[in-house]
Amino acid sequence: MAEYSVVGHRIPKLDAREKVTGRGMYAGDLRMEGLLYGKIVRCWEYAHAKVKKIDFSDARKVPGVVKCVGSKDVTQRPYNTTIMKLLVPEVFADVFGEIADLNIFNPVVKHQGDAVCGIIAKTEEAAERAAEKVKVTYEPLPIVMTAAEAKRKDAPQFTPLKPGNLAADFPEAFFPGGAYGHNTPDGKTPAQHMKEADLVVEDTFYCPRQKQVQMENHTYIAKYDDRGRLTCWTSTQMPKPVQNLIAELFELPLTRVRIIQAPIGGAFGCRLGMIGEPHACALAMAVPGRPVKVEFLREEDWVASESRASGHIRVRAGFKKDGTPVAIDADYEVLKGGYYTHGSGPPFCTAAFMYGMYKWQAMAMRANIWFNNMVPYGAYQGYGNPENTFAVEQLVDRACNQLGLDPVEWRRKWHKGIGDDTWLKGVKFASCGLDDCIDKATKAIQWDKKKKEYAKMKGTKLRGLGLGVMQHTSGAWPMLLEYTNTIMRLNEDCTVEIMNSCSDLGTGGHTAVTQMAAEALGWPMDDVHLKCCDSDCNGFDIGAHASRTIYCVGRAVTQAATRLKQELINRAAKNLQVQPEDLAWGEDKEIYCTWDPAKHMNARRIAKESIYSFDDPATGKTIGIPGQIVVTGDDFVKHCSPPFSASCAEVEVDIETGEVKVLSFVNAHDIGKAIHPPSVEGQLEGGSQKGFGYVLTEDIYYDKNGLCLNNDFTDYKMLGPSDMPVDMKAILVESAPDPLGPFGAKSCGESALMGPIGSVANAIYDAIGIQINEAPITPERVLAAIRKNGGVKK
Amino acid sequence: MSNSRILPEFELLVPQSVSEAVDMAAQYGDKAAVLAGGTDLLIMLQKGSATSEYVIAMGEIEGLDYIKYGKADGLRIGALTTITRMVDNNTVKKNYPALWQACKQHSAPQIRNIATTLGNVMRASPSGDCSCALLALGAAVMLESKNGRREVPMDDFFINYGKTARKVDEIAVEIVIPPVQNGVVSSFMRMTRTNFDLSKVNVAVQLDLSGKTCNEARIAVGAVAPTTIRIKKAEALLKGVKINDALLEKIASVVSKEIKPIDDVRSTAEYRRDVSAVLVRRAIKACL
Amino acid sequence: MKKRSITLFINGEECNITVQAHHTLVHVLRNQLNMTDVKHCCGRGECGACTVLVDDDKAPGGRKAVDACMVLAAMMDGKRITTVGGLEEDGKLHPVQQAFIDEGAVQCGFCTGGMIMKSVSILEKNPKAKEDEIRSELEGNICRCTGYVKIVDAVKKAGSWSTKR
Known part of the structure; x- marks a missing residue:
């Protein structure tokens, strides 16, 4: 493997120092002259109600109130928070049934926390006090929480655009039979194949409505200035698409909308598309010339910003006696929440990742997505894959157990690899390091030794081991558009500025992109500066989602670097009067002629003369080649180079209390090439914390009126530092570099969350011999399952 | 539901002595809330689950931050003694393991750094960890008013959810725990969703094992009724007998029957019933 | 009192201010003193983003960690408070x-x-x-x-x- 001078090195993250000193300025830290405070008035009392009347009379009396903004005072244009419509061909959006059903301030509240009106005041306190004094009269509507309730003929209708409350499904035009998957070449469906299976395992799994819980509350500052330009400081994951969405919503040309990226205090998908930007901008437009800050409270986060999809997925999987995977057939009934937003996106990916993992002869998954009065789901690290992982990884282990097969060997034998379809039909895996991941993970956890030991365990605390594998994606192509534009500009001192709009969610993305640029240039890190993101100067990029930063932006910057170096060679060739092919790069930016070392020049001179180019007073000849070198790197990659991973978990189950403790955990990840290894490890470790949460503790709970019961840290429980296993290993597997990834790199971000889901669930199964098909696997559920089974089945 | 993380306005009263605080309590009665550590009160004010025109902040009163132990007097804990102070105190650790465990497992370090042990009792939450341990230890709360002091045993202290025997003109100044006797042991256990959490069930047990049999037992269980409660039927079973596994099973089943847990976001009634029994059994075993 | 004049010693600097009785320390640090190095997240003593050190004679090291959202600024009179912005010494990181x-x-x-x-x-x-x-x-x-x-x-x-x- 090539040795690199920057890539793969454990350098400090570029933004680390400003963060350890507290000097990093997030959107909420920005101070501006004349700053006003906006407050979104939300409906806390009801999950479903008509807004009959809004009375601002008491609110207006609060000292410091500047303006009360009702639903009629802002644009009436409905919108959709997502960028889905932008990133698929128009015809697809129509077939999928994309709709815009959300208003800035809504006349009908469709979930608790829906925005009703707004307040602008001189202080945060005045804004909040006035918000408390707004009197909203509601007419409560019947609550719809379950799919069954949404389907009823007399159910209240969420939008005339979707009669019957079916927000989305897999449309027949793209998905024959409403299913994603494939039949065998003879046309036989999975259901028909099941008859030939020796064993069919089948169950319904509940997938929880997990929340991203980024630490920085959603915060925005917006200003509508004297030139009629609307500027929004936001920690969005997608500055450029949000610029587009805001422009469309407020009917402004892009020249009059500016998005400035503030450092992001965590995202994990919750800052994909728009959340509070429309409200901040609408309030700012109500007070032209004044910046308005809107900061969500922590408890608003759970009710007003999108979560993960939840619902019930029924999966049947058929096997031959020897373990041959015959077919898999699934139905997913999904709860959309009050608005369309991501529609069929996450459930589609559940199906796609189910398709991408194992060599089923035939596969089908159908999904029905029902409106209900929960917070809408949107994007969350993993985007549909946790649901697939929770169900399928458990069913595989159940089948292996019933067939007397080793679940490790089964996975080794039947996982997809090079030449097979990835998660999308027709796109083939170009690399696969999963076997290596399985080897390393099982070895690190001492699989064979512990497995034997634990099989004999007796008593009230039983231990088990579990393996889970997954495959994911690098970028969203071919489901969504993949495009990034990078501008690379050579300064007169021969350093470069890179302008790219892809955000860094704190993952180290910008450090890694800078490393790749420096490596591709062959120059030191200090000679490269990545500027992100001000929509006024940067080109288009989709933003940080779908684990695309390293893969897609990395490809674009290396391409730009190559172009920039070529331009330097071309100019040197002219100057030295040789052919470009005759030139090569030496040390310290020196360019020399391969057949005559006497002919050489330094790139610094070319850079300087590209700007400071004068006519020689003696000869009248122009010195150097004038014109600053600016190149672009464009990438429309037509692949998604999926990474794989294998995770092993070791758990202890207290069979008297149902408590599960994760004792050790290993995640071996097929990374191709780790550009910035500490960041990759950080992704794996951090992803694990959320994966443990998915499988063990996290879900949003609602009461019978649809009101959220746990919109705070008191009752939304995530694993803390003392809950996490002390023995945790992140193994970076670099044995399968991807031919399309920059330096062979594949993604690691979203993929990290799935590791614990299958492995922990299977470890619990190994420990007590019972599978728990509802996540999170709480002690209550474990104990109830043990009771139901009349004890453990060991 | 709160719409603000800024507290509502109130008149702040900052007594410099207990007698000043007592005067203020007498003057403002139920219009005033008492703030010691404040970690519960500030949240309640913010959420609107408590309202108060006046807040009597005890923080500047000298001489209320103490842990004193005497063979005759037992343990005395001042009103401003933080939970951290309890965790760092060897006397507490050695003599009152149930209370020490409760303090150690209670909340996060920076909350323990300001929250007071007495404050946990005054909150009268059925899930209060210190409350649970103190009830098992047979502690009492010292209340002071213009009429003087009175000592209310923990057994009579909790009236209902969030309601204590404190009268509005009284200020709680001290926790009193009887001195330890030879052979008296205690333990505390709790069940939570994650380590840093409110208890979904907590259990504290004190046993007098000075003789050949168990002379006396006190069992307190929290988060299974509107207040922390004692399981007197189970205590009676322990009295004067030798503890064995069969007895523990019997006690466990009594515990399940005696409690009245509810379903809430933290757990289910059924689970609490099952697990309280397990925890009581384990807590007793931990004393043996 | 609705307001109180207090003296704080923040990161070694004496600071005489009048604070609202109902304002928490984090509110005063961020909104009144513009100290944005202290982050405000949950406001309920759960997340620790606003953790600062406050002097405490009995604590080892003479100071203790406190959630700045869980204390009233008015009750901090005379206290030494250290925030993350005050840890560096002569440009050298802690x-x-x-x-x-x-x-x-x-x-x-x-x-x-x-x-x-x-x-x-x-x-x-x-x-x-x-x-x-x-x-x-x-x-x-x-x-x-x-x-x-x-x-x-x-x-x-x-x-x-x-x-x-």
Whole structure:
């Protein structure tokens, strides 16, 4: 493997120092002259109600109130928070049934926390006090929480655009039979194949409505200035698409909308598309010339910003006696929440990742997505894959157990690899390091030794081991558009500025992109500066989602670097009067002629003369080649180079209390090439914390009126530092570099969350011999399952 | 539901002595809330689950931050003694393991750094960890008013959810725990969703094992009724007998029957019933 | 009183201000004194993003970690308060800050300030704190990015530096 001078090195993250000193300025830290405070008035009392009347009379009396903004005072244009419509061909959006059903301030509240009106005041306190004094009269509507309730003929209708409350499904035009998957070449469906299976395992799994819980509350500052330009400081994951969405919503040309990226205090998908930007901008437009800050409270986060999809997925999987995977057939009934937003996106990916993992002869998954009065789901690290992982990884282990097969060997034998379809039909895996991941993970956890030991365990605390594998994606192509534009500009001192709009969610993305640029240039890190993101100067990029930063932006910057170096060679060739092919790069930016070392020049001179180019007073000849070198790197990659991973978990189950403790955990990840290894490890470790949460503790709970019961840290429980296993290993597997990834790199971000889901669930199964098909696997559920089974089945 | 993380306005009263605080309590009665550590009160004010025109902040009163132990007097804990102070105190650790465990497992370090042990009792939450341990230890709360002091045993202290025997003109100044006797042991256990959490069930047990049999037992269980409660039927079973596994099973089943847990976001009634029994059994075993 | 004039010694500087009785310390630090190095997240003493050090004679090291959202500013009269912005000395990072950088313990950075202040207090209490102690003492500071692995490593590393010195 090539040795690199920057890539793969454990350098400090570029933004680390400003963060350890507290000097990093997030959107909420920005101070501006004349700053006003906006407050979104939300409906806390009801999950479903008509807004009959809004009375601002008491609110207006609060000292410091500047303006009360009702639903009629802002644009009436409905919108959709997502960028889905932008990133698929128009015809697809129509077939999928994309709709815009959300208003800035809504006349009908469709979930608790829906925005009703707004307040602008001189202080945060005045804004909040006035918000408390707004009197909203509601007419409560019947609550719809379950799919069954949404389907009823007399159910209240969420939008005339979707009669019957079916927000989305897999449309027949793209998905024959409403299913994603494939039949065998003879046309036989999975259901028909099941008859030939020796064993069919089948169950319904509940997938929880997990929340991203980024630490920085959603915060925005917006200003509508004297030139009629609307500027929004936001920690969005997608500055450029949000610029587009805001422009469309407020009917402004892009020249009059500016998005400035503030450092992001965590995202994990919750800052994909728009959340509070429309409200901040609408309030700012109500007070032209004044910046308005809107900061969500922590408890608003759970009710007003999108979560993960939840619902019930029924999966049947058929096997031959020897373990041959015959077919898999699934139905997913999904709860959309009050608005369309991501529609069929996450459930589609559940199906796609189910398709991408194992060599089923035939596969089908159908999904029905029902409106209900929960917070809408949107994007969350993993985007549909946790649901697939929770169900399928458990069913595989159940089948292996019933067939007397080793679940490790089964996975080794039947996982997809090079030449097979990835998660999308027709796109083939170009690399696969999963076997290596399985080897390393099982070895690190001492699989064979512990497995034997634990099989004999007796008593009230039983231990088990579990393996889970997954495959994911690098970028969203071919489901969504993949495009990034990078501008690379050579300064007169021969350093470069890179302008790219892809955000860094704190993952180290910008450090890694800078490393790749420096490596591709062959120059030191200090000679490269990545500027992100001000929509006024940067080109288009989709933003940080779908684990695309390293893969897609990395490809674009290396391409730009190559172009920039070529331009330097071309100019040197002219100057030295040789052919470009005759030139090569030496040390310290020196360019020399391969057949005559006497002919050489330094790139610094070319850079300087590209700007400071004068006519020689003696000869009248122009010195150097004038014109600053600016190149672009464009990438429309037509692949998604999926990474794989294998995770092993070791758990202890207290069979008297149902408590599960994760004792050790290993995640071996097929990374191709780790550009910035500490960041990759950080992704794996951090992803694990959320994966443990998915499988063990996290879900949003609602009461019978649809009101959220746990919109705070008191009752939304995530694993803390003392809950996490002390023995945790992140193994970076670099044995399968991807031919399309920059330096062979594949993604690691979203993929990290799935590791614990299958492995922990299977470890619990190994420990007590019972599978728990509802996540999170709480002690209550474990104990109830043990009771139901009349004890453990060991 | 709160719409603000800024507290509502109130008149702040900052007594410099207990007698000043007592005067203020007498003057403002139920219009005033008492703030010691404040970690519960500030949240309640913010959420609107408590309202108060006046807040009597005890923080500047000298001489209320103490842990004193005497063979005759037992343990005395001042009103401003933080939970951290309890965790760092060897006397507490050695003599009152149930209370020490409760303090150690209670909340996060920076909350323990300001929250007071007495404050946990005054909150009268059925899930209060210190409350649970103190009830098992047979502690009492010292209340002071213009009429003087009175000592209310923990057994009579909790009236209902969030309601204590404190009268509005009284200020709680001290926790009193009887001195330890030879052979008296205690333990505390709790069940939570994650380590840093409110208890979904907590259990504290004190046993007098000075003789050949168990002379006396006190069992307190929290988060299974509107207040922390004692399981007197189970205590009676322990009295004067030798503890064995069969007895523990019997006690466990009594515990399940005696409690009245509810379903809430933290757990289910059924689970609490099952697990309280397990925890009581384990807590007793931990004393043996 | 609805307002109180108090003196705070913040990061070594004396600061005489009048605060509203109902304002918490984090509110005053951020909104009145513009100290944005202290982050405000949950406001309920759960997440630890606003952790600062406040002097406490009886605490080892003479100061303790406190959630700035859980104390009234008016009751802080005369106290010495250290925030993450006050840890550097003559441009040199505090060992805990340096260790956080070295170990890659910083991701989005929003919890980092509070996390560092808590870590400083842990090591002031016990420079030889072991893994288990560090982990249980870090409770009350939520990080959603790192899984705490590199944070714990950073605290261990900073501890090893201070015990060597």
